[in-house]
Amino acid sequence: MKNMESIDNFLKAHLKESRLRHTYGVRDTAVHLAKLYGADPEKAALAALYHDSYRWLKGEEMNRCIDELGLDKRYFDNPSLAHSKIAAIMIQKEFGESDSDIINAVCYHTTGRDKMSLLEKIIYLADAIEPSREYPRVDKLRALAEINLDRACLESLKNTADFVKKTGSPLDSDTTAAIKYLETNI
Numbered sequence: 001m002k003n004m005e006s007i008d009n010f011l012k013a014h015l016k017e018s019r020l021r022h023t024y025g026v027r028d029t030a031v032h033l034a035k036l037y038g039a040d041p042e043k044a045a046l047a048a049l050y051h052d053s054y055r056w057l058k059g060e061e062m063n064r065c066i067d068e069l070g071l072d073k074r075y076f077d078n079p080s081l082a083h084s085k086i087a088a089i090m091i092q093k094e095f096g097e098s099d100s101d102i103i104n105a106v107c108y109h110t111t112g113r114d115k116m117s118l119l120e121k122i123i124y125l126a127d128a129i130e131p132s133r134e135y136p137r138v139d140k141l142r143a144l145a146e147i148n149l150d151r152a153c154l155e156s157l158k159n160t161a162d163f164v165k166k167t168g169s170p171l172d173s174d175t176t177a178a179i180k181y182l183e184t185n186i
């Protein structure tokens with residue numbers, strides 16, 4: 001894939017060490033899950049490399065990007081959601097990415113969404129369980145990921161929902177929709 005080398009060089013130039021390590025961890029985990037659940041490992045690797053490619057933007061720059069790219073105002077001052085929406089557009093502009101499944105996997109990697117595709121689930125989960133992640137229950141989630149992708153995704157989405165509720169922030173509507181979708185389809 002032609003973009004694999006370009007995005008890798010871009011990441012090395014822009015991401016700090018820990019974010020780069022996280023990204024490679026997501027890539028390796030996503031490739032593993034793709035092989036396990038019958039997705040395309042190359043697409044999984046590329047989507048993983050793209051997923052946090054604009055996480056380095058600072059608050060002000062991120063808000064300006066949201067404005068310039070015409071993104072929903074709900075992402076203002078919310079870098080943990082905004083970086084995925086910005087990356088989904090920038091990979092098309094800067095790297096000519098045109099695969100809609102890859103673009104959506106990047107776009108929804110922080111929230112999930114209704115009717116998530118196999119690749120979207122893989123990137124969402126790989127982001128949550130890659131080897132450098134450390135939080136309570138991550139080992140349980142890693143074990144579940146080996147046997148049931150949907151259940152592991154649902155668990156991870158619920159963890160996110162619990163965390164967001166504790167912070168007092170509203171839960172993104174895409175996460176609510178993703179939880180509902182998986183609960184009714186498992």
Ligand SMILES: [Fe+2]
Pocket residue numbers: 051052055083084109110
């Ligand atoms: Fe991210």
Ligand SMILES: [Fe+2]
Pocket residue numbers: 022026051052127
């Ligand atoms: Fe990430």
